[in-house]
Amino acid sequence: MRPRWRKVIADWWSNLSRFILVTLSLMGGLFSIGIIAGGYVTTLEDMESGFKAISPSDVRIRTEAFDQSLIDYVQSLEGVVAAEGEKMLFAQLQTADGEWQDIIIRVLPEEEQQINLVELLEGRLPQEQEIIFDIHRTIDYGIGDQVTIQTAAGQKRQLQYTGTVRDQTIGTLSGSYFVAPVYGYIAYDTLPWLHQEKHYEVLLVTVDPQLSAEDYKALKDDLTGLVEQSGRYVFTITDLRNNDHPNSGYVRAVSNLLALLGLLSVLLSGFLVYNAMAALLAQQMQHIGILKAIGARQGSIIKMYMVFIFVFGLLALIVAVPLSAWSAQALGQFLGLRLNFRAGDLRLVPFALVIQTVIAIILPQAAGIIPILKASKVSVQEAINSTGIQIDEFGKSRLDRRLEKIKNIGRPLLISLRNTFRRKSRLVLTLITLSLAGAVFIATFNVRASVEKYIDKVTAYILADVNLDFDRNYRINEIEAIAKTIPQVVLVEPRSAATAQLLNDQGEALETVEIWGTPPDSSTIKPILLDGRWIVAGDRNAIVLNEAFISNYPDLQVGDIINFNIKHREISFVIVGFFQFIGNDFFLAYAPIDYLNEVSGNRHKAANYQVVADVSLVEQDREEALARTLDETFRSAGFSIRSASTSKSIRGNATLGLDTMTFFLLIMSGLTALVGSISLTGTMGMNVMERTREIGVMRAIGATDRQVMKLVLIEGVIIGLISWFIGVLLAFPISYLMSYIINMSIFGVTGEFSITINGFIIWLGIVLVLSVIAGLIPANNAARLTIREVLSYE
Amino acid sequence: MDTGNREAMIEVRNLVKTYYTGGKPFSALRSVNFSISANEYVGVIGKSGAGKTTLINMLSGVDQITGGEVYVNGTAVHALGDDQLALWRGLNLGVVFQSFHLLPMLSLLDNITLAMDFCGTYRHGKSEKRAMALLDSVELADHARKLPAQISGGEKQRVAIARALVNDPAVILADEPTGRLDSATSETIFRIFDHLIARGKTIVMVSHDRTLADRVNRVFNLEDGQIISNGGEEL
Amino acid sequence: MTASLTPSHGQGALIEMNQVGKTFYSASGPFQALKDIELSFYRGEFVGVIGKSGSGKSTLVNMITGIDHPTRGKVFVDGIDIHAMPESKQARWRGRNLGVVFQFFQLLPMLTLAENVLLPMDFCNMYSPAERPERAYALLKMVGLADLAHKLPGSVSVGQQQSAAIARALANNPPIIVADEPTGNLDLKTADSVYNRFTALAAEGRTIIMITHDPEIAGRLTRTVTLKDGEIINQSSVKTLTPAGNTTNDQGDVNR
Incomplete structure (x- = not known):
């Protein structure tokens, strides 16, 4: 091996811990991009293909009782691919502790299912006096158990639990998948057992996908006319053509937010590469001088360090690609369970792979090229004799001159304040990550407030108890x-x-x-x-x-x-x-x-x-008691009651879905906060490292350890406060955007926009704590340096 | 093309170097003229701040020349670009520094082969052989695989001299090569330089130590950026 | 601060080094930088510690400032064993009793000259906050920098930077000034004015210890201590610039 590459390897080796950190962070960035891009693509693909596979209904007509003859007739119409009858029962399922929980029972057609197929996961499809359940809600029973159902009219019936299915249509019609009750499925022949008439009430139709929009509309009108001509009243006709999986909106919303996080982590890793390279090069200035003195040209030096950086990207890529592909699949499985779709097998997504490769190769090089070019241009003389306090750029910009005018705050604070602005590009990078993290954090609270305001509006129309x-x-x-x-x-x-x-x-x-x-x-x-x-x-x-x-x-x-x-x-x-x-x-x-x-x-x-x-009756449990009393009273009097629910429980259900979302958002903003504080620690560490000599001088002229630590900590807090301020400004557009996305995906409406003070205040507290913590390690290091180490020139 | 005095190994005409600190000019060298013949052993003596390091930096081209001309072994140093200078320096000059400037992460052997690597003068297999020979010449062949931190200051300087000789340069520039060494070690280093003179090299050595005058053929006394006496030659 | 007489060596040494030795350990084995140094400094002295690089002169001075710890022996400054102090206390003590002047000036680049001079007073809480700016200005005026008080170090010449560094060293009115090659980066004329300044300070009763490798300035010093390979090889006799009994208003007294 040529000795120059041996130097590159030796540099890697002697800075191992720092570079492992950088490689890991780069890996983290690539990983998150991979998992987001890969997960997004596979999840949407799986959702789309999975949803297509169940032949979702294009038209849904709710009407009065009908039987197979109407179905057969509809089936014969041109443009109709399949027609099927459906019936939904609102009933209650007895829980293990004797309470009653709402259940919607879908009656499977007499003939083999053709539309809105349920996918059998476990056990077998129901026969007479049997029932199967959808997996989205856990119930107290297992396959083989007897369960008790109470019909709307109050009859209690035992059914055998024989299987578990996935029904991807849950959430298509009303409200959201997350607040849907338990879904059960029975055979057509079980209807009499539940004291129900054997007939259908809903007509499901799938149409030829080639059908033009006009022909489709005409067909829809024909269908309505046909049902009405048969003497039945059409309650609703719902057009579901072109509908996606009911939960695809969530995936889109979540992915948009995750993409923001991915972007942040990529930004951070680029920043860390830049920081690490700048630090390494500052430390290797003399080496570069020596290399030049013995005949190395600028090109060879740039090449050496670029190869050095390339290793980061390559290592990170090699680990991140399989890891993120595997994790995207695991995420898919998890989401499949949560969002009711069938996740596909492990696969490499070309889109994600291309993004990862581009980022792994380009980003570190782009981040590193600035300090490398700068270092390679330094004259041999300057490089070899880099001693003494660097008279740096402070004092040149307008901002600095403004800072110079701030005087009456005591010198130590003055030092912190001016130090903050000495490395402007570094400061800007830190502020970007930290402010974005803050903005996302604050936005989480505002999104929640917005959605709550929306729920308030809905509940304004159901104020009764x-x-x-x-x-x-x-x-x-x-x-x-x-x-x-x-x-x-x-x-x-x-x-x-x-x-x-x-x-x-x-x-x-x-x-x-x-x-x-x-x-x-x-x-x-x-x-x-x-x-x-x-x-x-x-x-x-x-x-x-x-x-x-x-x-x-x-x-x-x-x-x-x-x-x-x-x-x-x-x-x-x-x-x-x-x-x-x-x-x-x-x-x-x-x-x-x-x-x-x-x-x-x-x-x-x-x-x-x-x-x-x-x-x-203000407390919720007393309202619940009233609801139960009403339920029992009417049932025992022979009324066919569907449900007696408290307004608060309706509200509670909606909030439950919201909590899932908020929890996810909080995790996300927690991560961004972590990302931000890592970058702040990095910045403070670099700042302190560069100023070790100054710190030594300050100690030589009488500064104690505590005073030196305070200088560094205050600098961190100043950066934290600035980032908070910028974060506050950024929080408004980001909150608006996130509220829009969340409302769109949960309720399908633009919804409401609301701002709450909580997020701003909590983030202020967090950012202050974070900046103190971020400053603590560098400050401690700064205080520990002995003056001799600091002032020795070699 | 003017290549200066053909007789001279080093020829300096009206050399000026001005530094700007805080926007104010500081003249480190004010119109320096001299000429050094092949195989001369020249000592440049002056106090700190007299400009002696600046002068040697001008000869090696590691710092920008403000004005004037510098010819070394027929090459117009002042006219070379940064990259040309690096290669030229690697091939034609041996530079020895006060603080050795070995790369700490490379073995002594690699420190020497690295110089050949950048100049592309010897093939990889041969360069190692040559480096060993050079280490042997400064009596450090046994330490070839050690890192610089594992040897003493005097040994480091011997390695640095060996490195300066890799491409068999005609001119050796040394900036206070014994400045950080104790008296006994300094003697060993001086003996190596004497030996190089015997082998026909041209050496320019800088020092603040007046006793250097006794060791060299010719002395330039530098003060405030000017040569105030130039042993043997008229100013 | 009480004005006290400037003691001559007869009244006892201000700084006493008792059998001070320092050994550095490195991969190439132990290295004896100082070999049992026995040395005293008195008020009103302008002492040059002379030697080549590696002779141990910087290490010797680091023992006095507390910047480095001796391997053996003790250093007393005005009767206090400075290496027995904890490091945080040492910093405060150093700030009040020692003025340090560095070869590369080491002014803090983000502070103006005046702010640089104010800093030691802030750190050591010397003088009332209201007095401090006046004192800083007076010190800058003394070194001829009154007009440049609000400039940043980057925008003044190296000579002016060193003058400001001397003003900073005097901020807390220390009895001892330590200077490490203070003229190493200055031209002859500027260097000369620095020497004059030190001579004047010694005449006030302060002790000036200056590291240099230039034996030629011996004539300007009251005493020279020459080091070679960690040992004192030559030392001239003690004499102070201030005759006993001469009092000055702004003279250093050891600050406790």
């Missing part, structure tokens, strides 16, 4: 009378719902709208009004519309007449106001309950009741 949901309409008087027998109940407010079609002037259907009937001046709704007013006493055909109408039909005004098709009748309403609900893509309206019931043929009946209890 208990929400009673029946399986069908009951007479309002009857329900009220029974509810009032429970002493705590103060008020029972009915709600009825009707599905309607918004009509244009020509009488053509435009949108499906859900209209809720409410008593006027309801005390259980605190509407957020955008215009006009709420439903008040004396209103008859008044209607209040949500913001979806404003954004889709901006011409609509308060006072306008609006027409709907309700149960095949055209009904006119007068718009009295607009309210804000949870998003733009969901048409919702409120109308006086009496009028709505009248036009939908349900006079004096309702399926939903809002129960308000005595004000003293």
Whole structure:
């Protein structure tokens, strides 16, 4: 081997610990980029291909009871690939300790499943009097156990638990996968055992993927017409064509945030390479001088150090590629379980590999080239005689001159302050990582606040203590009378719902709208009004519309007449106001309950009741008790009750999903904080190393260890404070962006934006602690240096 | 092309070096002229700050010349670029420093072969053989695999001299080569230089030690950047 | 600070080195940098410690400043065994009693000349905070730098930097000044003014210990101590610049 390479190896060897650290950090950067890029690609691929494989329904029509003959007929239509019937039961499952938990039971079709396939993971598909469960919620039982189901009508039935499946459609229709209840699946033939009629209520259709958008729309209209002509009322028709896996939004959101973290770690590793090289070269200045003195040209020196750096990248790459591929797969498995998809096998993702290679080769070289070029240009004379305090760049920039004007703060503090700004490029790099970390941290709190504000809005429409949901309409008087027998109940407010079609002037259907009937001046709704007013006493055909109408039909005004098709009748309403609900893509309206019931043929009946209890019932468990009492009372009286839930538990469910997200975000910002503090420690270490001579001088003229330590610590704190300040400014756009992404992926709406002071204050505390810790090691080292070491020139 | 006085091994004309510290000029050398013949042994004597190190740096081209001309062995040093200088220096000059300047991470042998590596003068197998021969000539062949930290100061300087001789240069420049050595060790080093003169080399040695005058053929007394007396030659 | 008489050597030495030896251990074996040095310094002396590089002169002075510890022997400064002090205490003691002047000046580059002079007073909490700027200015004026007080070291000449470094060494009014090759990087004229300054300071009753490798300045010194290979090979007799009984207002007294 040529001796110059022996020198390169010796340099590696003699700085081993530092370079292992740099290689590790580079590896960390490459690893995170690899896992993010690889994980993103494989997860989305797996989700997409997995979701396609279950033949998800393109059209979903909820209507009145039908049987196989309608299905067969639909199947024969041109453009229809498959049609299938479905039925959903709302029931309760007894837990091991005797409580009841909500369960949705999907009735599998009589024929073999063709649409929305469930994937059998364990055991076997259910036969008569058997049930299988989806894996997304753990239940208290294992395969082979007998489980007890309580139907809406209150009958209790034993079923045999025979298998576990994955149902990727959970979360497609309502709310989010994370707050969905337990899903069970039974055979069509089990329906009578649960006292249910053998029929379907939902028609699922898949269409030819080649179908043009117009043909598809025509087919959809044909389907609706067909069902209506058969004498059945169409409650809802849902278009699911082009829908992704219901949870793909989460992956996108998570990946966006992770990409930010990956970027940070790459930035940090580049920074560390730069730092390490700058330190090494400062230390090897004399060597470079000697090399030049004995005949080395600038090119050979640059080459030597570049090869030196190349080793970092190569080593990091060799370890990071397989490790990240493996981890991406493990992440996929984990996410598959959490996000309800089937993760694929271990594989190398070319996209991730290319990114990693480019970063591994280019980044260290780019980071190192600056100090290398600088060092290689130094004249032999300067390099060999690098002694004494370097009269450096301080005093040249405008900032420095401004700093010079700050005087009346005592010299030691002055030194810290001016030292902070001596190495400007290094300071900028540190500030970038630390500020970004801070901004992400602060944003986490703001995102949470934003989502909470959003949830607040939703719950403003369900202020009652208990929400009673029946399986069908009951007479309002009857329900009220029974509810009032429970002493705590103060008020029972009915709600009825009707599905309607918004009509244009020509009488053509435009949108499906859900209209809720409410008593006027309801005390259980605190509407957020955008215009006009709420439903008040004396209103008859008044209607209040949500913001979806404003954004889709901006011409609509308060006072306008609006027409709907309700149960095949055209009904006119007068718009009295607009309210804000949870998003733009969901048409919702409120109308006086009496009028709505009248036009939908349900006079004096309702399926939903809002129960308000005595004000003293403030604690959640007492509300829960009331909900249970109501549930039992109505069930034993023979009412078919779907659920009796407290508003707080509804809110709690939503918060549960939010907590998952917040936890993830906090981990992420914790990591960025770690990244930031590593870079701060690196900077402080470099600063102190460069100034060992100055520190020696200060000690020679009377500074004690404590004073020297204080100088270094204060410098760290100054950097921390500056980064906090920048982080605060950055937190606003980042919070906005993250809130947008999270809201979009959880609720599918732009949602709300809110700022909370907490994140700012907590981060200030953390950054102060971090900067003290980051300064502590270098400060300690600085204090330990003996003056002789510092002042000796060789 | 003007190559200076063909008789002279080193020819210096109107050499000026000015440093700028804090924006203020400081003249380290003010118009220095001299000429050194082949196989001369010249001592440059002066106090710290007199400009003697600056002078030797100008001859070796390790520092930028502000004005004037320097010819060494027929090469116009002042006209060479940084990279040309490095190669030229490696091939034509042996430089010996006060603080040895061996690379601490390389063995004595590697320190010597490294110089051949950069100049590409000897093939790898041969360069090692030559390095061993050179180490042998300074009586350090037994220590060839040791690191610089494992030998004494005097031994380090002998290795540095061996390194300066790798490419068999005609001129050797030495900056206080015994400045860090005790009296007895210094003697050994001086004997090596005497031996090199006997082999026909040209040596320029810098020192603040007046006793150097007794060892060399000719003395330049340097004070405040000027030669105030130049043994044997008219100024 | 009480004004006291400048003692001659008859009244006892200010600095006493008793059998001080120093051995460095390195990979090439032990190296005796100092061999049992027995040496005293008195008030009003301007002593040159002369020797080549490697003779042990810097090591000897490091023993007096407490910058390095002796392997054997003791060093007393005004009766205090300085190497028995813990390091943190030593720093404060050094700041108050020793003014150090370095070969490369070692001014802190991010502080102005005035701030550099103020620093030792801040570190050692000497003089009231209100007095300090006045004193710094007076010291800079004394070394002829009044106009440059608010300049950064990088923007003044090396001679001016060394003058500022001397002003800094005097900040806490120390009785002892140690200078390591203070003129090594200065031209002759500037070096001359530095010597004059030291002579004046010795005349005030301070003890100046200067490391140099230049035997020619012996004429400017009250005494020379010549070192070779860690031993004193030559020493001239003691004489001080200040006649006994002469009092000055700004003279060093050992600060406790």
